[in-house]
Amino acid sequence: MRVRRAAAFLVPVLALLLPACGLTVTNERPSYDELDPEEQGAVNTILAELSRFNAQVSQRTKYNIDEIVDREKIHVSFEGLIFSANLGDQVIHVSVWENIGPSKQALIQTWFKAQTPAQARAAYVKLFYQFLAVSQGVKQFMYKVLGPDWVYHHRSLFNVEKDSIRTALSHYAAEGRKQEMWGFLKGVCSPVLAQYGEQFSSKFNKTYLQQHLAEIFDPDNPTGYMYFICRWIDLGMLEAEGLNGELSWLIELPN
Amino acid sequence: MLARMLAVIVLLAAPLRAVADEPGVDGAGPDEPGLTGSITLSPPASTREVRIALGFGYSTLLVDPDVGEGYGGGIYLAYDFWKRLGVELSVFAARNPYVGQLGAIGTNFIGGNITLGPSLRLTRPGSRFLVHADLAIGTYLIVPGLQENIWTLGLAGGLTVGLRLTSWLGLSLKPRYHLFNLANIAGPELRDLKALMKVGVIDRMEIPLCLSFFF
Numbered sequence: 403m404r405v406r407r408a409a410a411f412l413v414p415v416l417a418l419l420l421p422a423c424g425l426t427v428t429n430e431r432p433s434y435d436e437l438d439p440e441e442q443g444a445v446n447t448i449l450a451e452l453s454r455f456n457a458q459v460s461q462r463t464k465y466n467i468d469e470i471v472d473r474e475k476i477h478v479s480f481e482g483l484i485f486s487a488n489l490g491d492q493v494i495h496v497s498v499w500e501n502i503g504p505s506k507q508a509l510i511q512t513w514f515k516a517q518t519p520a521q522a523r524a525a526y527v528k529l530f531y532q533f534l535a536v537s538q539g540v541k542q543f544m545y546k547v548l549g550p551d552w553v554y555h556h557r558s559l560f561n562v563e564k565d566s567i568r569t570a571l572s573h574y575a576a577e578g579r580k581q582e583m584w585g586f587l588k589g590v591c592s593p594v595l596a597q598y599g600e601q602f603s604s605k606f607n608k609t610y611l612q613q614h615l616a617e618i619f620d621p622d623n624p625t626g627y628m629y630f631i632c633r634w635i636d637l638g639m640l641e642a643e644g645l646n647g648e649l650s651w652l653i654e655l656p657n
Numbered sequence: 658m659l660a661r662m663l664a665v666i667v668l669l670a671a672p673l674r675a676v677a678d679e680p681g682v683d684g685a686g687p688d689e690p691g692l693t694g695s696i697t698l699s700p701p702a703s704t705r706e707v708r709i710a711l712g713f714g715y716s717t718l719l720v721d722p723d724v725g726e727g728y729g730g731g732i733y734l735a736y737d738f739w740k741r742l743g744v745e746l747s748v749f750a751a752r753n754p755y756v757g758q759l760g761a762i763g764t765n766f767i768g769g770n771i772t773l774g775p776s777l778r779l780t781r782p783g784s785r786f787l788v789h790a791d792l793a794i795g796t797y798l799i800v801p802g803l804q805e806n807i808w809t810l811g812l813a814g815g816l817t818v819g820l821r822l823t824s825w826l827g828l829s830l831k832p833r834y835h836l837f838n839l840a841n842i843a844g845p846e847l848r849d850l851k852a853l854m855k856v857g858v859i860d861r862m863e864i865p866l867c868l869s870f871f872f
């Protein structure tokens with residue numbers, strides 16, 4: 403009887419205690435005020451670029467991306483990963499150089515064939531905090547106009563990335579910064595395309611990306627993603643229309 | 658949340674009532690004498706039994722505000738080999754949708770497990786009522802959206818509460834509580850989809866309804 407009484411007592415107690423342990427599969431992001439100075443600096447740079455793109459969007463369409471032009475929506479605090487993404491949950495994720503660790507910093511130096519870590523950092527900061535941040539802002543525009551659900555169900559990741567990068571290129575052209583940004587992108591992508599073309603050129607297609615997403619985007623070694631970005635940039639420079647055309651095309655896409 | 662906890666309490670407490678209501682043998686003997694009395698009995702050799710159960714039902718990560726209630730299914734193979742002791746092998750997979758802002762992504766938290774461990778029959782052998790308690794250890798698969806698949810170490814514990822409908826067929830509920838991601842076995846360390854940070858121990862509760870076959 404004692405065993406049964408003990409069980410009768412323990413089962414409800416356990417049932418109450420176990421859910422209270424806080425065993426979750428998602429973590430909370432720190433607020434802007436809790437970030438390191440380097441992280442806050444990255445947020446400020448990204449936010450400035452997104453604000454400028456948001457102004458372009460507001461001027462040219464009835465839409466805006468106000469929801470991510472917010473320092474609490476720029477997520478940079480994670481460590482040990484090379485990552486830049488907008489998954490559709492109204493947050494822009496961008497890795498901060500200081501958080502990615504020495505081995506990944508060395509990998510980036512190899513990508514860009516930079517002579518020094520400082521040069522690699524400068525290239526990374528401009529590419530990730532400015533250009534790719536704007537491309538994530540373009541994705542936000544897509545999510546806003548088309549809805550994340552529609553984008554996920556009707557568009558391939560390959561095309562979403564390609565269109566985001568092409569529209570980001572058009573944004574810089576529309577802002578009168580074409581020479582600055584396009585020239586910089588050609589400079590950083592030239593060694594990437596030369597070094598990794600043999601490995602990835604045959605894989606640069608929609609199907610391969612869909613089937614090998616974790617391999618290409620692997621945030622521990624996204625060399626494949628870097629190659630794909632540079633190919634999309636190459637294509638974007640060839641195919642870019644004016645920003646008005648890019649934005650209106652996205653708005654009309656479901657039709 | 659309160660409703661979930663109440664559901665867990667009700668379902669976990671159910672086997673205690675089932676034991677108390679045990680009707681006994683042919684109405685002649687005393688009612689089920691309870692756990693203490695039961696385990697002192699010397700069951701005949703015929704208590705050896707193989708059970709195969711197919712289950713499908715409710716699954717939840719209990720407290721994660723970003724992951725909603727879902728469902729899962731699996732198969733359970735059990736063998737009672739000595740007195741009331743047995744072993745049980747289970748294979749189960751569950752799908753829980755992300756909710757809130759993460760829900761807009763339309764993706765799910767998908768996890769599964771292959772576990773093995775001892776089970777203890779709490780009701781009298783031959784009874785129509787089935788109550789088993791089991792513990793298990795095993796490998797737990799996590800299928801994250803942005804990473805390679807991950808295998809981790811995990812533990813489980815639960816109850817089987819059911820009714821034997823015929824000599825070979827039964828129906829049962831099988832509430833089980835899991836703790837996994839205790840240690841990495843294969844694949845990268847799990848990062849969460851929201852903050853991209855390393856994830857600690859995760860828990861999951863499932864309550865499948867099972868169709869059992871006895872051999």
